[in-house]
Amino acid sequence: MSAVRKAGLVGWGAIGRVVGTALARREVPGAELVCIVDNRPLGDAAPAPQVAFEEALERCDLIVEAAGQGVVREWGERVLASGTDLLVASTGALTDEELAKRLLNTGPGRVYFTGGAVGGLDLLQAVRAVGPLDEVRLTTTKLPSTLEQPWMDEELLSRLRTATGPVEVMAGTAREIPVKFPRSTNVAASVALAVGDLDAVQVRVVADPGAHRTRHVVEASGPLGAYRFEVAHLPDPDNPATSRVVPYAVLRSLAALAGRGGQIL
Numbered sequence: 001m002s003a004v005r006k007a008g009l010v011g012w013g014a015i016g017r018v019v020g021t022a023l024a025r026r027e028v029p030g031a032e033l034v035c036i037v038d039n040r041p042l043g044d045a046a047p048a049p050q051v052a053f054e055e056a057l058e059r060c061d062l063i064v065e066a067a068g069q070g071v072v073r074e075w076g077e078r079v080l081a082s083g084t085d086l087l088v089a090s091t092g093a094l095t096d097e098e099l100a101k102r103l104l105n106t107g108p109g110r111v112y113f114t115g116g117a118v119g120g121l122d123l124l125q126a127v128r129a130v131g132p133l134d135e136v137r138l139t140t141t142k143l144p145s146t147l148e149q150p151w152m153d154e155e156l157l158s159r160l161r162t163a164t165g166p167v168e169v170m171a172g173t174a175r176e177i178p179v180k181f182p183r184s185t186n187v188a189a190s191v192a193l194a195v196g197d198l199d200a201v202q203v204r205v206v207a208d209p210g211a212h213r214t215r216h217v218v219e220a221s222g223p224l225g226a227y228r229f230e231v232a233h234l235p236d237p238d239n240p241a242t243s244r245v246v247p248y249a250v251l252r253s254l255a256a257l258a259g260r261g262g263q264i265l
């Protein structure tokens with residue numbers, strides 16, 4: 001492996017633009033941006049050549065996914081089998097346990113997940129080593145427009161569009177929720193990855209026209225105590241389903257992977 005990680009970025013959107021710009025400016029010690037993959041033509045705006053996925057695998061030793069769950073499903077195993085590491089933002093893809101198992105067992109590349117929009121995952125993962133966490137709850141509150149889905153019927157869509165206060169859109173487990181809101185509830189899957197059990201995480205998705213900040217509240221208890229983590233993020237102006245902090249979480253993950261500088265792991 002080269003001393004400097006050769007990173008290929010998949011997805012030049014709300015997350016990818018910030019991550020790619022920082023990488024291109026060499027703001028992550030130990031990593032450089034080699035190429036970008038996106039299914040839209042990027043023109044001159046991109047700071048590295050836009051290439052096809054296959055070519056990215058030849059040029060890079062680390063792929064950063066910031067495009068969507070479909071990319072993890074379609075490309076995850078091929079990335080790892082080619083010997084390239086994969087940093088995943090679209091953790092919701094891992095609610096497919098067969099895919100998750102295959103990704104964890106395929107190599108020689110390794111798969112990593114960014115903490116993304118939610119905090120406290122490190123502690124939940126540490127506690128789980130002692131014994132299972134019980135009563136894990138996640139409540140996600142977002143602007144109604146970020147939660148509209150093609151499968152929703154007119155009645156639910158109208159409830160979302162005419163809401164004047166918080167409206168519960170769906171409740172279920174972390175196995176059920178991210179497939180229903182693929183671009184806006186990856187956080188549920190991330191909590192489940194930390195806890196190690198998709199069915200143990202009870203999720204409520206709330207639409208609130210007053211949610212100028214996206215809120216994620218994680219509550220859990222386990223053998224060593226009780227936990228509550230709450231974040232209130234400014235949404236990205238271009239894609240309010242994504243919080244503005246997410247690319248910086250990806251950059252932190254990249255810095256840890258590139259292995260330079262002290263890191264809180």
Ligand SMILES: NC(=O)C1=CN([C@@H]2O[C@H](COP(=O)(O)OP(=O)(O)OC[C@H]3O[C@@H](n4cnc5c(N)ncnc54)[C@H](O)[C@@H]3O)[C@@H](O)[C@H]2O)C=CC1
Binds near residue numbers: 071116
């Ligand atoms: N783990 C977490 O906390 C979070 C995870 N996410 C995940 O990250 C993904 C990206 O988020 P944003 O940057 O906000 O989305 P975005 O919609 O702003 O940008 C996505 C980019 O990926 C490209 N793309 C989509 N499908 C592609 C494909 N098959 N091949 C190549 N390029 C493709 C699009 O053209 C677009 O440029 C989300 O879909 C979501 O799954 C988002 C927010 C938080």
Ligand SMILES: O=C([O-])CC(=O)C(=O)O
Binds near residue numbers: 183241
């Ligand atoms: O979980 C997601 O996909 C996005 C999200 O809620 C956030 O960025 O706050």
